[in-house]
Amino acid sequence: MIITSQGFGHFTQGLNNQDFGMEMKRMVIVLDGCSGAKCSEIGTRLFAQLFSRKEEAENVEKFEDNVKSVFDDLIEMMKKYYPTQEDLEQEFIMNNLLFTIIACFETETEFIVKMFGDGYIVTQNAYDCISYIKFSYGKYPPYFAYKYCNIENYKDYQFKTFTFDKKAFKKIAIASDGIMPIAKGEVNGLDNCIVDGNVVVVEMGIKNQRQSFYDDVTIATFGGKL
Amino acid sequence: MSIFNLRNRKDNGKEQKNQVEEKEISKSTVPSQVGQNSIGASSENLSSYETNPRGVNPKGVNPRGVNPKGVNPKGVTPKGVTPNRVNLNKVNQNAVDPNRVNPIGTNPMESISMGAYESKIPYVSDYAILPKNPIPKYKRLVEKKLTVILIENTDETVNIKDILVKIIKSTVSYGLICVIKYGNCIRQSNIMDVASFNDSSLLSGDNEQNTVCLYDALKALEDLVNKEYMVTHEKEFERERVNQIEVIGIGTCKDNCSVVSREVGIESFCNVAKKPNITTKYFCITEESFVNAAEIGFHSIGAISRNY
Numbered sequence: 001m002i003i004t005s006q007g008f009g010h011f012t013q014g015l016n017n018q019d020f021g022m023e024m025k026r027m028v029i030v031l032d033g034c035s036g037a038k039c040s041e042i043g044t045r046l047f048a049q050l051f052s053r054k055e056e057a058e059n060v061e062k063f064e065d066n067v068k069s070v071f072d073d074l075i076e077m078m079k080k081y082y083p084t085q086e087d088l089e090q091e092f093i094m095n096n097l098l099f100t101i102i103a104c105f106e107t108e109t110e111f112i113v114k115m116f117g118d119g120y121i122v123t124q125n126a127y128d129c130i131s132y133i134k135f136s137y138g139k140y141p142p143y144f145a146y147k148y149c150n151i152e153n154y155k156d157y158q159f160k161t162f163t164f165d166k167k168a169f170k171k172i173a174i175a176s177d178g179i180m181p182i183a184k185g186e187v188n189g190l191d192n193c194i195v196d197g198n199v200v201v202v203e204m205g206i207k208n209q210r211q212s213f214y215d216d217v218t219i220a221t222f223g224g225k226l
Numbered sequence: 227m228s229i230f231n232l233r234n235r236k237d238n239g240k241e242q243k244n245q246v247e248e249k250e251i252s253k254s255t256v257p258s259q260v261g262q263n264s265i266g267a268s269s270e271n272l273s274s275y276e277t278n279p280r281g282v283n284p285k286g287v288n289p290r291g292v293n294p295k296g297v298n299p300k301g302v303t304p305k306g307v308t309p310n311r312v313n314l315n316k317v318n319q320n321a322v323d324p325n326r327v328n329p330i331g332t333n334p335m336e337s338i339s340m341g342a343y344e345s346k347i348p349y350v351s352d353y354a355i356l357p358k359n360p361i362p363k364y365k366r367l368v369e370k371k372l373t374v375i376l377i378e379n380t381d382e383t384v385n386i387k388d389i390l391v392k393i394i395k396s397t398v399s400y401g402l403i404c405v406i407k408y409g410n411c412i413r414q415s416n417i418m419d420v421a422s423f424n425d426s427s428l429l430s431g432d433n434e435q436n437t438v439c440l441y442d443a444l445k446a447l448e449d450l451v452n453k454e455y456m457v458t459h460e461k462e463f464e465r466e467r468v469n470q471i472e473v474i475g476i477g478t479c480k481d482n483c484s485v486v487s488r489e490v491g492i493e494s495f496c497n498v499a500k501k502p503n504i505t506t507k508y509f510c511i512t513e514e515s516f517v518n519a520a521e522i523g524f525h526s527i528g529a530i531s532r533n534y
Binding site for chain 2: 121123125126127128129130131132133134135136160162163164168169183184185
């Protein structure tokens, strides 16, 4: 189940929803485009389409290699359109490929979340208590595309992996950082709907208080109601 | 012989009128505070009133129907008193002598018009004098927010005490505060106002073995919430009730020496977290503790090193 909504800030500025979410059988993925990049919505959608065509895309052990492979292919394809490396970095990579990557895999015994950048993990424990785990790096979060640029920040940054045992956690959802108003408690009554995947209620709740959601919000979980 | 006849001994030519008013008074409703003192006094009480020059029935039943407990100790009759509520112990210093002629020309006794009580009511002052520091009978209800700091007392938290104090000061700005320190034992502070909170007592640093009893602390938290949440406490001038609680946890969310089991500890916390108007947060020292905090069920989880 994927829920995505354009942020009020992007709506007023005439920008597209730069988030993108994709659901497969055993994997869901959320990509949050950088607001400062001109066309990060192009990068998120292009990356998701190419990634889904990778062999064993839903294999958690091969996930990081698959991500690197897609980025290598994209940059290799575009090199001939940009004469210098500097042009390639400034004109293509910085404008299109700056987005955070959050993926959640479901196995028989556990949920595995892999993150590169900021975002939220929403959990429901065995006693039905909902938790919002926040990953925040301030104004300049790490992006995987920085590995292909001449930038010192986050050069050695790697994917973070978190494992949630199904005995302790009933459900897991992943979300971009636009979900902050819900996590802070400014929008009530949506906690259980998010983990249950109740698309209609969550979308209505976001749209009813659209001005509270300044940034694009995308939520992904397994299953859900339509 | 009625009480009004006794009073009007000095009056001339008004006895008949007084007897008519007496009947009307007896039919009127008497405030319950008068108690057993009825207007229709018995002859027995009247006899003792006659002998007692102060006018107080030594047997305790006031023939005039005044509750002795309602007598103004300062001797000044408050404004608006009914004719039965006359201070018989002391003379009303501001009372007008019914026999004194008003120099202006009008008799103040006759000018008071209160229906059946006309002309027989002693004059009272226009200014009601209240006793000092009155204890209000009906105290107002004040609702307050309580912040409970659940802090791990180990070397890791002691080393970053300054950062923790800043976080607490920025997060807790008003209301009441209570600190539950957990390490090798649990120490719970008194509930105090935020203004009187002492930062130096936040961490003690005496947990040399760095043992942590988190689940015991969660059980203690549940006991505190059950004791304070939506419970009204009587204070001197007001009633106080905690209607909102915020639980802020700080540490690594680990446990290695609790008496209470993990399931009981987590269940205790979830019972607290599910109540309305109770919010929970956990500041993890590192991201490694995120999963532990989510297992327990804290609503908002973040790392201290990050903006939260």
